[in-house]
Amino acid sequence: MKLSFTKHTLANGLDVLLHEDHACPIVAVNLWYHVGSKNETPGRTGFAHLFEHLMFEGSQHHDRGYFQPLQGAGATLNGSTNADRTNYWEVVPSNALELALWMESDRMGFLLPALSEAKFTNQRDVVLNERRQNYENRPYGLAGMAMLSALFPPDHPYHWVTIGEIADLHAARLEDVHAFFRRYYHPANASLALAGDIDPEQALALVSAYFEPIEAAERVAPVVAHAALHGETRILLEDRVELPRLYMAWLTPAMFAEGDADLDLAADLLANGKTSRLYRRLVFEERIATDISASQNSREIGGFMQITATAAPGHALPELEAVIVEELAKVAAEGPTEDEIERGRVQAESQFVFRLQTVGGFGGKSDQLNAYNVFIGDPAYFDHDLERYCSVTADSLRRGVARWLDPANRVTLSVVPQNRIELAMPDSTPAVVS
Amino acid sequence: MRVPAAVSVNRDRLPDVGPATTFVFPAIAKSTLENGMRVWTVRHTQVPLVSFMLLVRRGSAADPAGKEGLAAMTADMLDEGSGGRSSIEMHEALARIGAQFDTDIGPDATLASVTALSRVADRALGLVADIVARPSLTEADFTRVRQLRLHRLTQLRDNPSAVADRIFMRMLYGSHPYGHTPTGTEPALRAMTIDDVRAFHAHDIRPSAATLVAVGDCEHEDIVRLARDAFAGWEGTSDEVPGEGMPLPDPPRLTIVPRRGAPQSELRIGHVAVARHTPDYHALIAGNMVLGGQFVSRMNLNLREHRGFTYGARTAFDFRRLAGPFALQVSVQTSATAEAIREAIGEIDGVRGSRPITSEELALGVAALTRGYARNFETAEQIARSVMQLALYDLPDDYFAEFVPRIEQVTPETAGRVLAQHIHPDHLATLIVGDLDAVAPGVRELGFGEPIVLAADTF
Numbered sequence: 001m002k003l004s005f006t007k008h009t010l011a012n013g014l015d016v017l018l019h020e021d022h023a024c025p026i027v028a029v030n031l032w033y034h035v036g037s038k039n040e041t042p043g044r045t046g047f048a049h050l051f052e053h054l055m056f057e058g059s060q061h062h063d064r065g066y067f068q069p070l071q072g073a074g075a076t077l078n079g080s081t082n083a084d085r086t087n088y089w090e091v092v093p094s095n096a097l098e099l100a101l102w103m104e105s106d107r108m109g110f111l112l113p114a115l116s117e118a119k120f121t122n123q124r125d126v127v128l129n130e131r132r133q134n135y136e137n138r139p140y141g142l143a144g145m146a147m148l149s150a151l152f153p154p155d156h157p158y159h160w161v162t163i164g165e166i167a168d169l170h171a172a173r174l175e176d177v178h179a180f181f182r183r184y185y186h187p188a189n190a191s192l193a194l195a196g197d198i199d200p201e202q203a204l205a206l207v208s209a210y211f212e213p214i215e216a217a218e219r220v221a222p223v224v225a226h227a228a229l230h231g232e233t234r235i236l237l238e239d240r241v242e243l244p245r246l247y248m249a250w251l252t253p254a255m256f257a258e259g260d261a262d263l264d265l266a267a268d269l270l271a272n273g274k275t276s277r278l279y280r281r282l283v284f285e286e287r288i289a290t291d292i293s294a295s296q297n298s299r300e301i302g303g304f305m306q307i308t309a310t311a312a313p314g315h316a317l318p319e320l321e322a323v324i325v326e327e328l329a330k331v332a333a334e335g336p337t338e339d340e341i342e343r344g345r346v347q348a349e350s351q352f353v354f355r356l357q358t359v360g361g362f363g364g365k366s367d368q369l370n371a372y373n374v375f376i377g378d379p380a381y382f383d384h385d386l387e388r389y390c391s392v393t394a395d396s397l398r399r400g401v402a403r404w405l406d407p408a409n410r411v412t413l414s415v416v417p418q419n420r421i422e423l424a425m426p427d428s429t430p431a432v433v434s
Numbered sequence: 435m436r437v438p439a440a441v442s443v444n445r446d447r448l449p450d451v452g453p454a455t456t457f458v459f460p461a462i463a464k465s466t467l468e469n470g471m472r473v474w475t476v477r478h479t480q481v482p483l484v485s486f487m488l489l490v491r492r493g494s495a496a497d498p499a500g501k502e503g504l505a506a507m508t509a510d511m512l513d514e515g516s517g518g519r520s521s522i523e524m525h526e527a528l529a530r531i532g533a534q535f536d537t538d539i540g541p542d543a544t545l546a547s548v549t550a551l552s553r554v555a556d557r558a559l560g561l562v563a564d565i566v567a568r569p570s571l572t573e574a575d576f577t578r579v580r581q582l583r584l585h586r587l588t589q590l591r592d593n594p595s596a597v598a599d600r601i602f603m604r605m606l607y608g609s610h611p612y613g614h615t616p617t618g619t620e621p622a623l624r625a626m627t628i629d630d631v632r633a634f635h636a637h638d639i640r641p642s643a644a645t646l647v648a649v650g651d652c653e654h655e656d657i658v659r660l661a662r663d664a665f666a667g668w669e670g671t672s673d674e675v676p677g678e679g680m681p682l683p684d685p686p687r688l689t690i691v692p693r694r695g696a697p698q699s700e701l702r703i704g705h706v707a708v709a710r711h712t713p714d715y716h717a718l719i720a721g722n723m724v725l726g727g728q729f730v731s732r733m734n735l736n737l738r739e740h741r742g743f744t745y746g747a748r749t750a751f752d753f754r755r756l757a758g759p760f761a762l763q764v765s766v767q768t769s770a771t772a773e774a775i776r777e778a779i780g781e782i783d784g785v786r787g788s789r790p791i792t793s794e795e796l797a798l799g800v801a802a803l804t805r806g807y808a809r810n811f812e813t814a815e816q817i818a819r820s821v822m823q824l825a826l827y828d829l830p831d832d833y834f835a836e837f838v839p840r841i842e843q844v845t846p847e848t849a850g851r852v853l854a855q856h857i858h859p860d861h862l863a864t865l866i867v868g869d870l871d872a873v874a875p876g877v878r879e880l881g882f883g884e885p886i887v888l889a890a891d892t893f
Binding site for chain 1: 440441442443445446448449452453454455457480481482483521522525526529530531532534549550551578581582585586588589591592593693696697698729730738740742743745765766767797798801802804805806807808809811812813814
């Protein structure tokens with residue numbers, strides 16, 4: 001299985017990745033900036049994401065909405081920000097490739113002259129509404145904030161969520177936008193992937209013409225931060241919910257680090273889908289939970305594994321916790337069965353084939369090439385990535401669970417209905433989220 | 435190697451877009467099995483996988499009165515075991531071949547879909563057949579699954595958009611088959627028995643209402659042969675869902691579902707509009723692009739980009755086999771609730787005539803629909819989903835080829851005329867799920883009279 005490409009680095013440091021696929025007359029243009037909420041500082045959180053919104057408000061030579069000309073050419077487009085990176089993409093009919101490159105390069109090279117206080121205030125209000133819609137007004141919506149702030153210390157950049165704190169969003173100033181743009185939005189901190197119906201020579205000529213004149217700035221130094229858990233932290237949140245929910249989390253290896261793939265597969269065999277051990281016990285047999293899930297959230301400079309379960313009416317969070325701890329201990333002692341390992345491997349192989357279906361958008365081939373290039377400097381990592389999952393053994397998975405998912409060093413969060421704190425795990429202290 | 439053409443960059447104007455590449459939708463091969471099930475395939479060999487979608491044209495609109503949620507309950511029971519396989523063994527079998535399985539239910543149809551590597555296509559199809567045609571439907575599984583669905587309904591009471599969707603459908607449709615969402619109601623679910631599920635499966639989940647769509651690295655004759663074997667023994671016909679001409683209620687103009695302290699109001703504004711088979715379909719889609727169907731629509735530009743009231747606003751005609759709703763969907767900050775409603779209704783009024791659609795606006799909407807049309811057919815799953823629309827709405831094979839020219843024929847006058855014909859501002863019902871105390875004073879000024887106040891668990 002291969003995700004073929006060619007890589008070129010322009011004189012200003014911009015990495016360009018080209019992948020040919022002529023099945024459909026479309027091209028994906030996918031641009032990553034290696035900046036996310038990890039590059040923010042306490043008191044200024046939410047800025048990387050707010051900035052992403054401003055990238056759609058026009059640039060010097062097209063000081064109007066970013067969407068109009070591209071949608072008029074038949075494009076679909078979007079962007080997103082997470083802790084480690086910000087990505088922007090357009091999927092255009094192949095005849096509109098130059099238009100997309102014109103637009104992307106204009107906002108990389110000439111954003112600031114078009115920025116006004118009015119645009120800034122408007123998009124800050126939009127982001128505050130995004131926060132209300134997806135966090136504050138959503139059941140269990142603040143759990144992620146409470147969990148991250150307990151897992152990572154205040155000076156660690158994974159302590160806060162990407163959407164940011166309300167007070168920080170209000171405190172953001174237009175001057176901050178200028179400084180942020182100069183530091184992070186330049187060719188040497190970016191990676192551009194084109195995938196689809198292209199002639200690579202012609203595409204590279206276009207990219208060079210539009211992007212090479214943009215000046216590079218200083219390379220951004222990697223963010224370094226450390227986190228460790230000492231003992232168990234128990235916190236609780238009251239929310240507008242009917243059923244109490246339990247979250248258990250551990251600090252785990254970073255993306256692609258040793259143990260990451262083991263824990264990914266461990267999450268699946270423990271808690272994802274009807275075949276998982278915890279679904280079987282909690283939901284299917286004992287019926288003390290209504291749902292169960294787990295994920296290894298691997299990020300660039302660290303990861304965390306989280307198991308989430310909602311109590312069925314009439315059942316208490318400590319009952320769920322006891323079963324989860326017991327099943328973890330069993331995997332840590334005996335490891336998975338060969339059948340579980342085999343299913344995990346087959347599913348990984350299928351998932352990697354499924355990932356080759358589309359050139360663009362979130363998770364498409366262009367996005368994957370950029371992810372591998374930005375995070376490990378090797379766009380050819382697709383095959384090695386699959387190999388990481390295929391080489392997981394019953395013993396390596398057992399060791400991963402035993403080492404990383406230690407019941408004695410974790411954060412336990414209870415989200416309970418308002419005024420029902422007695423439903424939380426015993427000895428939990430209220431979490432503060434803002 | 436071809437020498438690339440020289441590129442000259444001109445920042446004074448946007449580059450021209452080259453001539454459109456013509457896109458030809460792949461041919462659909464069609465057969466009908468002896469049991470009445472249709473088998474439609476499309477070859478798409480880019481990636482070595484096959485996407486199967488088994489559409490049964492019976493959905494929540496087929497729920498008998500008092501048994502709201504039965505179709506969804508039945509859909510949920512399908513993968514709970516078959517033959518000698520228990521529920522968990524069924525999912526282990528799917529996992530063992532790396533297949534991705536899902537069921538989905540809407541008002542008009544139930545859908546089971548599976549995507550798998552082409553080398554295991556036969557096994558994947560066999561499992562789909564076991565699931566849809568021969569489910570065990572045991573009492574023990576029913577009790578467990580119903581309990582989970584009841585818990586889910588309890589949890590949805592706290593989800594403002596789910597509350598809004600459920601109550602809005604009830605307001606618009608009353609006891610009409612579209613008057614409830616597929617999840618149904620708590621009383622109906624509590625009263626339901628495994629015999630109801632067995633009866634629904636026996637009468638409605640039948641081959642005469644089914645179409646199997648297979649798209650991928652496969653041959654039509656092979657799929658037909660595999661399907662004939664896999665679905666052998668599945669027989670029977672089912673009656674069409676009634677509902678045409680059923681009376682509709684006259685909903686109140688303004689309804690509030692209180693959510694104390696909510697930072698946003700979840701809004702729905704709309705009414706029952708038009709069915710999928712309307713001859714105005716293309717003109718309505720094009721007109722709605724201008725009104726609220728895309729990021730650069732009037733509605734989103736006003737409420738989000740101009741006023742900053744929301745993360746996003748959209749309007750849509752929900753086209754169904756019977757007349758579906760037209761609605762605006764948006765969450766706005768609580769303090770802006772009344773103003774957002776006034777602005778939204780102003781935009782609807784405007785597009786109907788007081789601020790007619792301009793040719794530039796329409797051209798942008800039409801271009802967005804037509805120039806990017808090919809990207810809707812990139813993956814096997816996308817193609818299967820499109821082909822499924824033909825089966826669901828009885829559309830002709832040349833539907834995709836005709837789409838672009840028919841959209842391009844729409845004029846600003848036609849778009850304005852059909853919007854005026856199918857949207858009636860005086861009949862728009864407004865639903866607010868939000869902080870009653872905070873929004874009530876403002877919305878009383880809208881001229882809709884005293885709001886009706888309903889509890890979130892009313893339905």
